[in-house]
Amino acid sequence: MAKSTSKDVAKLAGVSQSTVSMILNGKKDVSFSRETVDRVLNAAKQLNYKSSLRQGGEKQNNGKAIAVFCANLDNPYYTMLIQTISNLSENYGYSMLVCDTHRKYSVEAGYIKFMNNMIAGAIYTYLPQYTDLFQKISNRVPVVVLGDKDETVTSDSVELNSTKCGKLIAQYLLSLGHKKIAYISTPISDQMLARKRRVEGVLQEYEQHGFPNGVIVRASTGNYNDRESPINEEYCAGYNLTQEILKEGDHGISAFVGLNDMVALGIMDALADGKYRIPQDYSVVGCDNNIFSRLASVSLTTVEHFVNQKGEDAFNMLINKIQHKYTSKPEILPQKIVRLEYEPKLIVRGTTGSNKRK
Incomplete structure:
Protein backbone atom coordinates (compact mmCIF):
# COMPACT_ATOMS: atom_id res chain seq x y z
CA MET A 1 0.00 0.00 0.00
CA ALA A 2 1.40 3.39 -1.05
CA LYS A 3 2.46 5.75 1.71
CA SER A 4 0.05 8.65 2.29
CA THR A 5 1.12 12.16 1.37
CA SER A 6 0.04 15.63 2.45
CA LYS A 7 -1.87 15.82 -0.84
CA ASP A 8 -3.97 12.82 0.24
CA VAL A 9 -4.66 14.46 3.61
CA ALA A 10 -5.64 17.73 1.91
CA LYS A 11 -8.02 15.93 -0.43
CA LEU A 12 -9.71 13.97 2.37
CA ALA A 13 -10.01 17.06 4.61
CA GLY A 14 -11.15 19.31 1.76
CA VAL A 15 -8.39 21.89 2.26
CA SER A 16 -5.19 22.97 0.51
CA GLN A 17 -1.82 21.26 0.97
CA SER A 18 -0.40 24.44 2.49
CA THR A 19 -3.16 24.39 5.10
CA VAL A 20 -2.28 20.79 5.97
CA SER A 21 1.40 21.71 6.27
CA MET A 22 0.78 24.73 8.50
CA ILE A 23 -1.61 22.90 10.84
CA LEU A 24 0.44 19.72 11.22
CA ASN A 25 3.71 21.58 11.63
CA GLY A 26 2.27 24.01 14.19
CA LYS A 27 3.18 27.09 12.17
CA LYS A 28 3.00 30.32 14.19
CA ASP A 29 1.28 33.58 13.21
CA VAL A 30 -1.53 31.81 11.33
CA SER A 31 -4.85 30.61 12.66
CA PHE A 32 -7.60 28.30 11.48
CA SER A 33 -11.07 27.50 12.75
CA ARG A 34 -11.41 24.63 15.19
CA GLU A 35 -13.46 22.78 12.54
CA THR A 36 -10.68 23.06 9.95
CA VAL A 37 -8.01 21.93 12.41
CA ASP A 38 -10.11 18.94 13.46
CA ARG A 39 -10.74 17.91 9.84
CA VAL A 40 -7.04 17.97 9.05
CA LEU A 41 -6.03 16.12 12.21
CA ASN A 42 -8.72 13.47 11.70
CA ALA A 43 -7.74 13.00 8.05
CA ALA A 44 -4.05 12.64 8.98
CA LYS A 45 -4.95 10.09 11.65
CA GLN A 46 -7.20 8.14 9.28
CA LEU A 47 -4.42 7.97 6.70
CA ASN A 48 -1.70 7.37 9.31
CA TYR A 49 0.15 10.40 7.95
CA LYS A 50 2.84 12.32 9.79
CA SER A 51 4.47 15.48 8.50
CA SER A 52 8.18 15.38 7.71
CA LEU A 53 8.81 17.85 10.52
CA ARG A 54 7.09 15.60 13.05
CA GLN A 55 8.81 12.52 11.67
CA GLY A 56 12.17 14.27 12.02
CA GLY A 57 11.28 15.32 15.54
CA GLU A 58 10.42 11.74 16.50
CA LYS A 59 13.74 10.50 15.17
CA GLN A 60 15.50 13.14 17.22
CA ASN A 61 13.53 12.69 20.43
CA ASN A 62 13.94 8.91 20.40
CA GLY A 63 10.88 8.54 22.62
CA LYS A 64 12.02 11.21 25.08
CA ALA A 65 9.90 13.82 26.81
CA ILE A 66 9.85 17.56 27.51
CA ALA A 67 10.06 18.26 31.27
CA VAL A 68 8.02 21.21 32.53
CA PHE A 69 8.81 22.46 36.04
CA CYS A 70 5.99 24.37 37.76
CA ALA A 71 5.62 25.76 41.28
CA ASN A 72 2.11 24.45 41.89
CA LEU A 73 -0.99 23.23 40.09
CA ASP A 74 -3.50 25.25 42.13
CA ASN A 75 -2.94 28.38 40.09
CA PRO A 76 -4.50 28.41 36.58
CA TYR A 77 -1.44 30.40 35.43
CA TYR A 78 0.58 27.17 35.50
CA THR A 79 -2.15 24.94 34.10
CA MET A 80 -2.63 27.34 31.18
CA LEU A 81 1.10 27.16 30.44
CA ILE A 82 1.12 23.38 30.76
CA GLN A 83 -1.82 22.99 28.37
CA THR A 84 -0.15 25.19 25.76
CA ILE A 85 3.18 23.36 26.01
CA SER A 86 1.43 19.98 26.01
CA ASN A 87 -0.41 20.71 22.75
CA LEU A 88 2.79 21.84 21.05
CA SER A 89 4.77 18.89 22.40
CA GLU A 90 2.25 16.50 20.88
CA ASN A 91 2.56 18.23 17.52
CA TYR A 92 6.29 17.54 17.56
CA GLY A 93 5.96 13.95 18.76
CA TYR A 94 7.15 14.56 22.33
CA SER A 95 5.61 13.36 25.56
CA MET A 96 5.52 15.80 28.47
CA LEU A 97 6.57 15.29 32.07
CA VAL A 98 5.01 17.77 34.53
CA CYS A 99 7.18 18.39 37.59
CA ASP A 100 5.11 20.02 40.35
CA THR A 101 7.89 21.08 42.73
CA HIS A 102 6.16 23.45 45.24
CA ARG A 103 9.54 25.24 45.00
CA LYS A 104 11.02 22.58 47.29
CA TYR A 105 14.67 21.57 46.83
CA SER A 106 14.10 17.90 47.65
CA VAL A 107 11.20 17.57 45.20
CA GLU A 108 13.02 19.28 42.34
CA ALA A 109 16.16 17.22 43.00
CA GLY A 110 14.05 14.05 43.01
CA TYR A 111 12.54 14.83 39.62
CA ILE A 112 15.95 15.56 38.09
CA LYS A 113 17.37 12.32 39.44
CA PHE A 114 14.33 10.37 38.23
CA MET A 115 14.56 11.79 34.71
CA ASN A 116 18.08 10.56 34.07
CA ASN A 117 18.12 10.18 30.24
CA MET A 118 14.35 10.37 29.77
CA ILE A 119 14.09 13.98 28.56
CA ALA A 120 15.18 15.92 25.49
CA GLY A 121 14.78 19.35 27.09
CA ALA A 122 13.17 21.25 29.95
CA ILE A 123 11.11 24.39 30.57
CA TYR A 124 11.05 26.12 33.95
CA THR A 125 7.82 28.10 34.37
CA TYR A 126 9.35 30.08 37.22
CA LEU A 127 12.81 31.46 37.96
CA PRO A 128 15.06 28.61 39.18
CA GLN A 129 15.86 29.01 42.87
CA TYR A 130 18.53 26.33 43.25
CA THR A 131 21.59 27.06 41.15
CA ASP A 132 23.16 23.63 41.57
CA LEU A 133 20.05 21.80 40.39
CA PHE A 134 19.52 24.17 37.48
CA GLN A 135 23.15 23.73 36.43
CA LYS A 136 22.84 19.96 36.64
CA ILE A 137 19.92 19.79 34.23
CA SER A 138 21.29 22.57 31.97
CA ASN A 139 24.51 20.59 31.50
CA ARG A 140 22.47 17.61 30.36
CA VAL A 141 19.78 19.05 28.05
CA PRO A 142 18.62 22.37 26.55
CA VAL A 143 16.61 24.48 29.00
CA VAL A 144 14.35 27.53 28.63
CA VAL A 145 13.11 29.64 31.54
CA LEU A 146 9.76 31.38 31.78
CA GLY A 147 9.91 33.96 34.54
CA ASP A 148 10.83 37.42 35.68
CA LYS A 149 13.59 39.36 33.99
CA ASP A 150 16.88 38.21 35.49
CA GLU A 151 20.29 38.80 33.89
CA THR A 152 21.84 36.01 35.96
CA VAL A 153 19.81 33.32 34.16
CA THR A 154 22.24 31.59 31.79
CA SER A 155 19.72 30.10 29.38
CA ASP A 156 17.19 31.30 26.83
CA SER A 157 14.25 32.93 28.57
CA VAL A 158 10.79 34.40 28.07
CA GLU A 159 10.55 37.25 30.55
CA LEU A 160 8.20 39.61 32.31
CA ASN A 161 9.33 42.64 34.28
CA PHE A 306 -0.02 36.79 27.69
CA VAL A 307 0.46 33.42 29.35
CA ASN A 308 -0.41 31.23 26.36
CA GLN A 309 1.77 33.21 23.98
CA LYS A 310 4.70 33.04 26.40
CA GLY A 311 4.25 29.27 26.59
CA GLU A 312 4.37 29.03 22.80
CA ASP A 313 7.51 31.15 22.59
CA ALA A 314 9.24 29.15 25.32
CA PHE A 315 8.43 25.89 23.57
CA ASN A 316 9.62 27.16 20.18
CA MET A 317 12.88 28.37 21.74
CA LEU A 318 13.39 24.94 23.28
CA ILE A 319 12.63 23.05 20.06
CA ASN A 320 15.10 25.27 18.21
CA LYS A 321 17.80 24.45 20.77
CA ILE A 322 17.01 20.72 20.63
CA GLN A 323 17.09 20.63 16.83
CA HIS A 324 20.41 22.49 16.76
CA LYS A 325 21.82 20.01 19.24
CA TYR A 326 21.01 17.08 16.97
CA THR A 327 21.74 18.66 13.58
CA SER A 328 24.82 20.79 14.21
CA LYS A 329 28.36 19.87 15.02
CA PRO A 330 29.23 20.85 18.61
CA GLU A 331 32.28 22.83 17.58
CA ILE A 332 30.23 25.16 15.35
CA LEU A 333 27.20 25.66 17.61
CA PRO A 334 26.76 29.41 18.26
CA GLN A 335 26.98 30.40 21.91
CA LYS A 336 24.06 32.73 22.45
CA ILE A 337 21.35 33.52 24.99
CA VAL A 338 17.97 34.60 23.66
CA ARG A 339 15.82 36.79 25.91
CA LEU A 340 12.26 37.71 24.95
CA GLU A 341 10.43 40.22 27.16
CA TYR A 342 6.66 40.72 27.22
CA GLU A 343 5.05 44.04 28.08
CA PRO A 344 2.17 43.86 30.62
CA LYS A 345 -1.25 45.30 29.77
CA LEU A 346 -3.90 46.50 32.21
CA ILE A 347 -7.34 44.92 31.75
CA VAL A 348 -10.03 47.06 33.39
CA ARG A 349 -13.18 45.22 34.48
CA GLY A 350 -15.88 45.54 37.10
CA THR A 351 -13.92 45.28 40.37
CA THR A 352 -12.45 48.77 40.24
CA GLY A 353 -13.92 52.24 40.43
CA SER A 354 -13.16 55.69 41.77
CA ASN A 355 -12.48 56.08 45.48
CA LYS A 356 -15.79 56.57 47.26
CA ARG A 357 -14.25 56.46 50.75
CA LYS A 358 -12.59 59.88 50.67
Whole structure:
Protein backbone atom coordinates (compact mmCIF):
# COMPACT_ATOMS: atom_id res chain seq x y z
CA MET A 1 0.00 0.00 0.00
CA ALA A 2 1.40 3.39 -1.05
CA LYS A 3 2.46 5.75 1.71
CA SER A 4 0.05 8.65 2.29
CA THR A 5 1.12 12.16 1.37
CA SER A 6 0.04 15.63 2.45
CA LYS A 7 -1.87 15.82 -0.84
CA ASP A 8 -3.97 12.82 0.24
CA VAL A 9 -4.66 14.46 3.61
CA ALA A 10 -5.64 17.73 1.91
CA LYS A 11 -8.02 15.93 -0.43
CA LEU A 12 -9.71 13.97 2.37
CA ALA A 13 -10.01 17.06 4.61
CA GLY A 14 -11.15 19.31 1.76
CA VAL A 15 -8.39 21.89 2.26
CA SER A 16 -5.19 22.97 0.51
CA GLN A 17 -1.82 21.26 0.97
CA SER A 18 -0.40 24.44 2.49
CA THR A 19 -3.16 24.39 5.10
CA VAL A 20 -2.28 20.79 5.97
CA SER A 21 1.40 21.71 6.27
CA MET A 22 0.78 24.73 8.50
CA ILE A 23 -1.61 22.90 10.84
CA LEU A 24 0.44 19.72 11.22
CA ASN A 25 3.71 21.58 11.63
CA GLY A 26 2.27 24.01 14.19
CA LYS A 27 3.18 27.09 12.17
CA LYS A 28 3.00 30.32 14.19
CA ASP A 29 1.28 33.58 13.21
CA VAL A 30 -1.53 31.81 11.33
CA SER A 31 -4.85 30.61 12.66
CA PHE A 32 -7.60 28.30 11.48
CA SER A 33 -11.07 27.50 12.75
CA ARG A 34 -11.41 24.63 15.19
CA GLU A 35 -13.46 22.78 12.54
CA THR A 36 -10.68 23.06 9.95
CA VAL A 37 -8.01 21.93 12.41
CA ASP A 38 -10.11 18.94 13.46
CA ARG A 39 -10.74 17.91 9.84
CA VAL A 40 -7.04 17.97 9.05
CA LEU A 41 -6.03 16.12 12.21
CA ASN A 42 -8.72 13.47 11.70
CA ALA A 43 -7.74 13.00 8.05
CA ALA A 44 -4.05 12.64 8.98
CA LYS A 45 -4.95 10.09 11.65
CA GLN A 46 -7.20 8.14 9.28
CA LEU A 47 -4.42 7.97 6.70
CA ASN A 48 -1.70 7.37 9.31
CA TYR A 49 0.15 10.40 7.95
CA LYS A 50 2.84 12.32 9.79
CA SER A 51 4.47 15.48 8.50
CA SER A 52 8.18 15.38 7.71
CA LEU A 53 8.81 17.85 10.52
CA ARG A 54 7.09 15.60 13.05
CA GLN A 55 8.81 12.52 11.67
CA GLY A 56 12.17 14.27 12.02
CA GLY A 57 11.28 15.32 15.54
CA GLU A 58 10.42 11.74 16.50
CA LYS A 59 13.74 10.50 15.17
CA GLN A 60 15.50 13.14 17.22
CA ASN A 61 13.53 12.69 20.43
CA ASN A 62 13.94 8.91 20.40
CA GLY A 63 10.88 8.54 22.62
CA LYS A 64 12.02 11.21 25.08
CA ALA A 65 9.90 13.82 26.81
CA ILE A 66 9.85 17.56 27.51
CA ALA A 67 10.06 18.26 31.27
CA VAL A 68 8.02 21.21 32.53
CA PHE A 69 8.81 22.46 36.04
CA CYS A 70 5.99 24.37 37.76
CA ALA A 71 5.62 25.76 41.28
CA ASN A 72 2.11 24.45 41.89
CA LEU A 73 -0.99 23.23 40.09
CA ASP A 74 -3.50 25.25 42.13
CA ASN A 75 -2.94 28.38 40.09
CA PRO A 76 -4.50 28.41 36.58
CA TYR A 77 -1.44 30.40 35.43
CA TYR A 78 0.58 27.17 35.50
CA THR A 79 -2.15 24.94 34.10
CA MET A 80 -2.63 27.34 31.18
CA LEU A 81 1.10 27.16 30.44
CA ILE A 82 1.12 23.38 30.76
CA GLN A 83 -1.82 22.99 28.37
CA THR A 84 -0.15 25.19 25.76
CA ILE A 85 3.18 23.36 26.01
CA SER A 86 1.43 19.98 26.01
CA ASN A 87 -0.41 20.71 22.75
CA LEU A 88 2.79 21.84 21.05
CA SER A 89 4.77 18.89 22.40
CA GLU A 90 2.25 16.50 20.88
CA ASN A 91 2.56 18.23 17.52
CA TYR A 92 6.29 17.54 17.56
CA GLY A 93 5.96 13.95 18.76
CA TYR A 94 7.15 14.56 22.33
CA SER A 95 5.61 13.36 25.56
CA MET A 96 5.52 15.80 28.47
CA LEU A 97 6.57 15.29 32.07
CA VAL A 98 5.01 17.77 34.53
CA CYS A 99 7.18 18.39 37.59
CA ASP A 100 5.11 20.02 40.35
CA THR A 101 7.89 21.08 42.73
CA HIS A 102 6.16 23.45 45.24
CA ARG A 103 9.54 25.24 45.00
CA LYS A 104 11.02 22.58 47.29
CA TYR A 105 14.67 21.57 46.83
CA SER A 106 14.10 17.90 47.65
CA VAL A 107 11.20 17.57 45.20
CA GLU A 108 13.02 19.28 42.34
CA ALA A 109 16.16 17.22 43.00
CA GLY A 110 14.05 14.05 43.01
CA TYR A 111 12.54 14.83 39.62
CA ILE A 112 15.95 15.56 38.09
CA LYS A 113 17.37 12.32 39.44
CA PHE A 114 14.33 10.37 38.23
CA MET A 115 14.56 11.79 34.71
CA ASN A 116 18.08 10.56 34.07
CA ASN A 117 18.12 10.18 30.24
CA MET A 118 14.35 10.37 29.77
CA ILE A 119 14.09 13.98 28.56
CA ALA A 120 15.18 15.92 25.49
CA GLY A 121 14.78 19.35 27.09
CA ALA A 122 13.17 21.25 29.95
CA ILE A 123 11.11 24.39 30.57
CA TYR A 124 11.05 26.12 33.95
CA THR A 125 7.82 28.10 34.37
CA TYR A 126 9.35 30.08 37.22
CA LEU A 127 12.81 31.46 37.96
CA PRO A 128 15.06 28.61 39.18
CA GLN A 129 15.86 29.01 42.87
CA TYR A 130 18.53 26.33 43.25
CA THR A 131 21.59 27.06 41.15
CA ASP A 132 23.16 23.63 41.57
CA LEU A 133 20.05 21.80 40.39
CA PHE A 134 19.52 24.17 37.48
CA GLN A 135 23.15 23.73 36.43
CA LYS A 136 22.84 19.96 36.64
CA ILE A 137 19.92 19.79 34.23
CA SER A 138 21.29 22.57 31.97
CA ASN A 139 24.51 20.59 31.50
CA ARG A 140 22.47 17.61 30.36
CA VAL A 141 19.78 19.05 28.05
CA PRO A 142 18.62 22.37 26.55
CA VAL A 143 16.61 24.48 29.00
CA VAL A 144 14.35 27.53 28.63
CA VAL A 145 13.11 29.64 31.54
CA LEU A 146 9.76 31.38 31.78
CA GLY A 147 9.91 33.96 34.54
CA ASP A 148 10.83 37.42 35.68
CA LYS A 149 13.59 39.36 33.99
CA ASP A 150 16.88 38.21 35.49
CA GLU A 151 20.29 38.80 33.89
CA THR A 152 21.84 36.01 35.96
CA VAL A 153 19.81 33.32 34.16
CA THR A 154 22.24 31.59 31.79
CA SER A 155 19.72 30.10 29.38
CA ASP A 156 17.19 31.30 26.83
CA SER A 157 14.25 32.93 28.57
CA VAL A 158 10.79 34.40 28.07
CA GLU A 159 10.55 37.25 30.55
CA LEU A 160 8.20 39.61 32.31
CA ASN A 161 9.33 42.64 34.28
CA SER A 162 7.14 42.41 37.37
CA THR A 163 8.17 45.88 38.51
CA LYS A 164 6.31 47.20 35.47
CA CYS A 165 3.23 45.20 36.50
CA GLY A 166 3.29 46.78 39.95
CA LYS A 167 3.76 50.28 38.56
CA LEU A 168 0.93 49.78 36.07
CA ILE A 169 -1.49 48.78 38.83
CA ALA A 170 -0.40 51.63 41.11
CA GLN A 171 -0.72 54.26 38.37
CA TYR A 172 -4.24 53.09 37.60
CA LEU A 173 -5.40 53.09 41.23
CA LEU A 174 -3.87 56.51 41.85
CA SER A 175 -5.73 57.85 38.81
CA LEU A 176 -8.96 56.69 40.50
CA GLY A 177 -8.09 58.53 43.71
CA HIS A 178 -7.00 55.53 45.78
CA LYS A 179 -4.33 57.10 48.00
CA LYS A 180 -4.25 54.30 50.58
CA ILE A 181 -4.30 50.64 49.50
CA ALA A 182 -3.46 47.19 50.85
CA TYR A 183 -1.15 44.84 48.94
CA ILE A 184 -1.67 41.13 49.71
CA SER A 185 0.87 38.44 48.79
CA THR A 186 2.17 34.98 49.46
CA PRO A 187 5.67 34.93 51.10
CA ILE A 188 8.01 37.60 49.72
CA SER A 189 11.76 37.01 49.71
CA ASP A 190 14.87 37.59 47.61
CA GLN A 191 14.38 34.09 46.15
CA MET A 192 10.86 35.00 44.99
CA LEU A 193 12.05 37.68 42.58
CA ALA A 194 8.74 38.24 40.76
CA ARG A 195 6.85 38.70 44.04
CA LYS A 196 9.48 41.07 45.39
CA ARG A 197 9.60 43.19 42.24
CA ARG A 198 5.83 43.43 41.85
CA VAL A 199 5.33 44.93 45.30
CA GLU A 200 8.39 47.16 44.79
CA GLY A 201 6.76 48.55 41.66
CA VAL A 202 3.63 49.47 43.61
CA LEU A 203 5.61 51.02 46.47
CA GLN A 204 7.86 53.02 44.13
CA GLU A 205 4.92 54.50 42.25
CA TYR A 206 3.08 55.55 45.42
CA GLU A 207 6.23 57.13 46.84
CA GLN A 208 6.88 59.02 43.60
CA HIS A 209 3.35 60.45 43.77
CA GLY A 210 3.85 61.71 47.31
CA PHE A 211 2.28 58.83 49.26
CA PRO A 212 5.24 57.03 50.89
CA ASN A 213 2.89 55.47 53.45
CA GLY A 214 0.11 54.78 51.00
CA VAL A 215 0.60 51.01 50.77
CA ILE A 216 0.04 48.49 53.55
CA VAL A 217 1.86 45.28 52.61
CA ARG A 218 0.78 41.96 54.08
CA ALA A 219 2.37 38.65 53.11
CA SER A 220 1.71 35.14 54.38
CA THR A 221 4.61 33.30 55.98
CA GLY A 222 6.03 29.82 55.65
CA ASN A 223 9.10 27.89 54.55
CA TYR A 224 7.84 25.52 51.89
CA ASN A 225 11.20 23.82 51.45
CA ASP A 226 10.76 22.02 54.78
CA ARG A 227 7.09 21.11 54.66
CA GLU A 228 4.30 20.66 52.18
CA SER A 229 2.89 23.82 50.66
CA PRO A 230 -0.73 24.24 51.79
CA ILE A 231 -3.49 23.57 49.28
CA ASN A 232 -4.86 26.78 47.71
CA GLU A 233 -2.05 28.77 49.34
CA GLU A 234 -2.61 31.84 47.19
CA TYR A 235 -6.38 32.02 47.61
CA CYS A 236 -6.04 31.44 51.36
CA ALA A 237 -3.44 34.22 51.64
CA GLY A 238 -5.83 36.64 49.98
CA TYR A 239 -8.80 35.61 52.11
CA ASN A 240 -7.09 35.37 55.50
CA LEU A 241 -4.95 38.49 55.25
CA THR A 242 -7.88 40.58 54.01
CA GLN A 243 -9.97 39.41 56.97
CA GLU A 244 -7.07 40.30 59.24
CA ILE A 245 -6.92 43.85 57.89
CA LEU A 246 -10.68 44.33 58.11
CA LYS A 247 -10.73 43.19 61.75
CA GLU A 248 -8.02 45.71 62.65
CA GLY A 249 -10.33 48.58 61.81
CA ASP A 250 -10.27 51.38 59.29
CA HIS A 251 -6.80 52.03 57.89
CA GLY A 252 -8.26 54.45 55.38
CA ILE A 253 -7.86 51.79 52.70
CA SER A 254 -10.02 52.09 49.60
CA ALA A 255 -8.50 49.32 47.42
CA PHE A 256 -6.86 45.91 47.67
CA VAL A 257 -4.21 44.53 45.30
CA GLY A 258 -3.47 40.83 45.05
CA LEU A 259 -0.08 39.47 44.01
CA ASN A 260 -1.99 37.49 41.38
CA ASP A 261 -5.56 36.65 40.42
CA MET A 262 -5.83 33.75 42.86
CA VAL A 263 -4.88 36.04 45.75
CA ALA A 264 -7.36 38.61 44.43
CA LEU A 265 -10.15 35.99 44.38
CA GLY A 266 -9.45 35.33 48.06
CA ILE A 267 -9.63 39.07 48.73
CA MET A 268 -12.97 39.30 46.93
CA ASP A 269 -14.50 36.45 48.94
CA ALA A 270 -13.29 37.94 52.23
CA LEU A 271 -14.88 41.28 51.33
CA ALA A 272 -18.10 39.56 50.27
CA ASP A 273 -18.25 37.62 53.54
CA GLY A 274 -17.79 40.91 55.38
CA LYS A 275 -20.79 42.35 53.47
CA TYR A 276 -18.63 44.85 51.61
CA ARG A 277 -19.47 45.84 48.04
CA ILE A 278 -16.98 45.73 45.17
CA PRO A 279 -16.09 48.30 43.84
CA GLN A 280 -18.40 50.67 45.80
CA ASP A 281 -16.67 50.01 49.15
CA TYR A 282 -13.33 48.61 47.97
CA SER A 283 -11.70 48.18 44.57
CA VAL A 284 -9.77 44.98 43.87
CA VAL A 285 -6.99 44.33 41.34
CA GLY A 286 -5.15 41.11 40.48
CA CYS A 287 -2.47 40.06 38.02
CA ASP A 288 -2.33 37.25 35.40
CA ASN A 289 -5.75 37.48 33.69
CA ASN A 290 -6.45 33.81 34.34
CA ILE A 291 -9.62 32.07 33.20
CA PHE A 292 -11.50 32.75 36.46
CA SER A 293 -10.90 36.49 36.36
CA ARG A 294 -12.68 36.66 32.98
CA LEU A 295 -15.93 35.13 34.24
CA ALA A 296 -18.84 37.57 34.12
CA SER A 297 -19.62 36.86 37.78
CA VAL A 298 -16.04 37.78 38.76
CA SER A 299 -15.05 40.47 36.23
CA LEU A 300 -11.69 41.10 37.90
CA THR A 301 -9.54 44.05 36.90
CA THR A 302 -6.12 42.54 36.32
CA VAL A 303 -2.88 42.64 34.33
CA GLU A 304 -2.53 40.58 31.19
CA HIS A 305 0.93 39.26 30.41
CA PHE A 306 -0.02 36.79 27.69
CA VAL A 307 0.46 33.42 29.35
CA ASN A 308 -0.41 31.23 26.36
CA GLN A 309 1.77 33.21 23.98
CA LYS A 310 4.70 33.04 26.40
CA GLY A 311 4.25 29.27 26.59
CA GLU A 312 4.37 29.03 22.80
CA ASP A 313 7.51 31.15 22.59
CA ALA A 314 9.24 29.15 25.32
CA PHE A 315 8.43 25.89 23.57
CA ASN A 316 9.62 27.16 20.18
CA MET A 317 12.88 28.37 21.74
CA LEU A 318 13.39 24.94 23.28
CA ILE A 319 12.63 23.05 20.06
CA ASN A 320 15.10 25.27 18.21
CA LYS A 321 17.80 24.45 20.77
CA ILE A 322 17.01 20.72 20.63
CA GLN A 323 17.09 20.63 16.83
CA HIS A 324 20.41 22.49 16.76
CA LYS A 325 21.82 20.01 19.24
CA TYR A 326 21.01 17.08 16.97
CA THR A 327 21.74 18.66 13.58
CA SER A 328 24.82 20.79 14.21
CA LYS A 329 28.36 19.87 15.02
CA PRO A 330 29.23 20.85 18.61
CA GLU A 331 32.28 22.83 17.58
CA ILE A 332 30.23 25.16 15.35
CA LEU A 333 27.20 25.66 17.61
CA PRO A 334 26.76 29.41 18.26
CA GLN A 335 26.98 30.40 21.91
CA LYS A 336 24.06 32.73 22.45
CA ILE A 337 21.35 33.52 24.99
CA VAL A 338 17.97 34.60 23.66
CA ARG A 339 15.82 36.79 25.91
CA LEU A 340 12.26 37.71 24.95
CA GLU A 341 10.43 40.22 27.16
CA TYR A 342 6.66 40.72 27.22
CA GLU A 343 5.05 44.04 28.08
CA PRO A 344 2.17 43.86 30.62
CA LYS A 345 -1.25 45.30 29.77
CA LEU A 346 -3.90 46.50 32.21
CA ILE A 347 -7.34 44.92 31.75
CA VAL A 348 -10.03 47.06 33.39
CA ARG A 349 -13.18 45.22 34.48
CA GLY A 350 -15.88 45.54 37.10
CA THR A 351 -13.92 45.28 40.37
CA THR A 352 -12.45 48.77 40.24
CA GLY A 353 -13.92 52.24 40.43
CA SER A 354 -13.16 55.69 41.77
CA ASN A 355 -12.48 56.08 45.48
CA LYS A 356 -15.79 56.57 47.26
CA ARG A 357 -14.25 56.46 50.75
CA LYS A 358 -12.59 59.88 50.67
